[in-house]
Amino acid sequence: MxxxxxxxxxxxxxxxxxxxxxxxxxxxxxxxxxxxxxxxxxxxxxxxxxxxxxxxxxxxxxxxxxxxxxxxxxxxxxxxxxxxxxxxxxxxxxxxxxxxxxxxxxxxxxxxxxxxxxxxxxxxxxxxxxxxxxxxxxxxxxxxxxxxxxxxxxxxxxxxxxxxxxxxxxxxxxxxxxxxPDPGVQLLCSNWAVGAVKDGGSRQEIRAVLLARSGAARQVGQYSDACDDADAVLYFAEEDGDKRHRGDARHAMGSALLAAGRAEPARERFTEALAVREEVGDERAVALTRLLIGLCHREAGDPRRALAELDVARGLLARVGDQFDQARALAYTARVRADLGAPVEAVADLKKAATLFAGVRADPWWARCVTWLATSHPDAVHERAWHLLTEAVQAFGDNYHVDQTAALAALAAHAKRRRP
Known part of the structure; x- marks a missing residue:
């Protein structure tokens, strides 16, 4: 400067x-x-x-x-x-x-x-x-x-x-x-916070920043590090008798395993997390774990069980007023409906999810949802898909490079199929 x-x-x-x-x-x-x-x-x-x-x-x-x-x-x-x-x-x-x-x-x-x-x-x-x-x-x-x-x-x-x-x-x-969303900044924040807290923070503070770093490491693909941090949280939580953080740690571990493509061990960790979270009585935490159990079932090729879990998660999230995660549940539900051969219902859910994302101004998530929406449209609706994808690319900016690349690829594919 x-x-x-x-x-x-x-x-x-x-x-x-x-x-x-x-x-x-x-x-x-x-x-x-x-x-x-x-x-x-x-x-x-x-x-x-x-x-x-x-x-x-x-x-x-x-x-x-x-x-x-x-x-x-x-x-x-x-x-x-x-x-x-x-x-x-x-x-x-x-x-x-x-x-x-x-x-x-x-x-x-x-x-x-x-x-x-x-x-x-x-x-x-x-x-x-x-x-x-x-x-x-x-x-x-x-x-x-x-x-x-x-x-x-x-x-x-x-x-x-x-x-x-x-x-x-x-x-x-x-x-x-x-x-x-910038996973690099989130990892920088949590890495620094862990170092600061270890010098004199309480056990609760240490668990909080380790959970944050586990999530940030998962977002940048450092799955082993994410699991290590979640495991450390679980160890401290069990020593201290903190049920809430025990559930959080198992959920974080399952999230890392799912992101790494290990759906079955992830589902086992989520099942353990769900039992603890239901015992604690945290409806939102229960909903988020059920949402990811649904994704595990989808990865395992069982869309009907996936849909059942996602429906429960969506209902709980609507009840607690978390519009952002309700939108996530709707978007994933739409993808499962598409797997089940119900494109009309899938598009309807994606539209609802996009409206919720727009309502909370989660623009990059809205753009991701719109990308799915555009590529879910029947082949005859080229012009609408083209406009949706163009909006998505503009909204991504520099925030989600992977998703932006996917949107650009879809945009190029649709450009080749546009009507003269």
């Missing part, structure tokens, strides 16, 4: 704020974050960021209404204001604590069934006026804008906020993957 100098004669209030901004590692700035660093209130700094933007020292973020340094350049620290290391660390910790509390608030809005691990600040102050979110759309837009900040906080962990920042990276990885 290049630097440029602040202009001479900058008003004192702007100079004070600017001297703090250049210390913070955050890529995206906003009044609440800056106010937390200054131990002030958002109202007190509300007009400061626009004034700095008027001077060309900041610019509005193109989509979120937040602020960032222009063209990835960061203003050089003002030479007349040498940093005080103690005060600087206080500001950093206050800013990170505010950001963490806001991320957790967004996670609760977007996925209230998540079980956030409570972290008490290990220093003398807590977050000042964290953000609140009045809708899922508000929370989703804010979280998407934080993608650069996640990496920045990890990169700055050497500045000794690791005891609090790992929770932020975990919250980010669990909320970002739906709206901006």
């Amino acid at each position: 290049s630097h440029f100098s602040a202009p001479p004669g900058l008003p004192d209030d702007l100079a004070d704020v600017l001297s703090v901004l250049v210390e913070l590692p955050f890529a995206v700035l906003e009044p609440g974050l800056v106010a937390a660093a200054l131990d002030s209130s958002p109202d007190a700094v509300a007009d400061t960021l626009p004034r700095l933007a008027d001077l060309g020292l900041l610019q509005a973020h193109p989509t979120t209404g937040l602020w960032e340094f222009p063209n990835e350049r960061r203003v050089s620290p003002l030479p007349a204001r040498p940093p005080d290391p103690g005060a600087q660390l206080d500001r950093l910790q206050r800013a990170v604590a505010w950001w963490l509390a806001s991320l957790v608030a967004a996670e609760r809005q977007l996925a209230p069934w998540h079980r956030p691990v409570a972290i008490a600040p290990r220093w003398g102050h807590g977050p000042a006026q964290p953000l609140t979110f009045d809708s899922s759309e508000h929370a989703r837009a804010w979280v998407v804008a934080q993608a650069g900040n996640v990496i920045a906080v990890i990169a700055g962990a050497a500045l000794r906020w690791d005891h609090i920042a790992w929770r932020a990276t975990l919250a980010a990885s669990r909320t970002l993957w739906r709206v901006r």
Whole structure:
């Protein structure tokens, strides 16, 4: 990142704020974050960021209404204001604590069934006026804008906020993957979080980050590592008598085995997980395990048993209000219906799934669903398939390279079959 100098004669209030901004590692700035660093209130700094933007020292973020340094350049620290290391660390910790509390608030809005691990600040102050979110759309837009900040906080962990920042990276990885899925970033988040927590975290915290890393490793094809992390969680959970994490660990192990193409041992792990999760009474967890048992049956060539499990999963997910995973269940149900020779029903389910994905703004998942929908249409509907696939390719962007490749291949195939 290049630097440029602040202009001479900058008003004192702007100079004070600017001297703090250049210390913070955050890529995206906003009044609440800056106010937390200054131990002030958002109202007190509300007009400061626009004034700095008027001077060309900041610019509005193109989509979120937040602020960032222009063209990835960061203003050089003002030479007349040498940093005080103690005060600087206080500001950093206050800013990170505010950001963490806001991320957790967004996670609760977007996925209230998540079980956030409570972290008490290990220093003398807590977050000042964290953000609140009045809708899922508000929370989703804010979280998407934080993608650069996640990496920045990890990169700055050497500045000794690791005891609090790992929770932020975990919250980010669990909320970002739906709206901006990037398995590499998720693995980076969870790898770093595991290292941070092992130095002084509780057993519950260690289990939470190992589960997150197991999922991230599975997403990038590191199936052996994913199983190892799940096995470690199971060991700790059995030692500590934590039934919920025992079920989670077996589910994570089954997920890795299924992704590796080992459907039968995966089904065994899922069956064990299901028994524990039913005993705990977590309906959503039960639904997710049944969903994957359904996929195991499909891989084993038993679509009728697959359909029965997916129907149960879909009903449970609808009851708990998880539209995202309900859409996943519908999409997989559609593929099983296609296996059973029911294309009309399959297309109807895919359309419902696409509507649900669109409703929660899970764009890459919507695009995946639309790709399936386009390739499920009867051969006579070339033009509709062409338009659907074009939309899917545009929506994938750089998020799901494998699926984008599949969509492009399907698009090319349909292009050859288009009507003159």
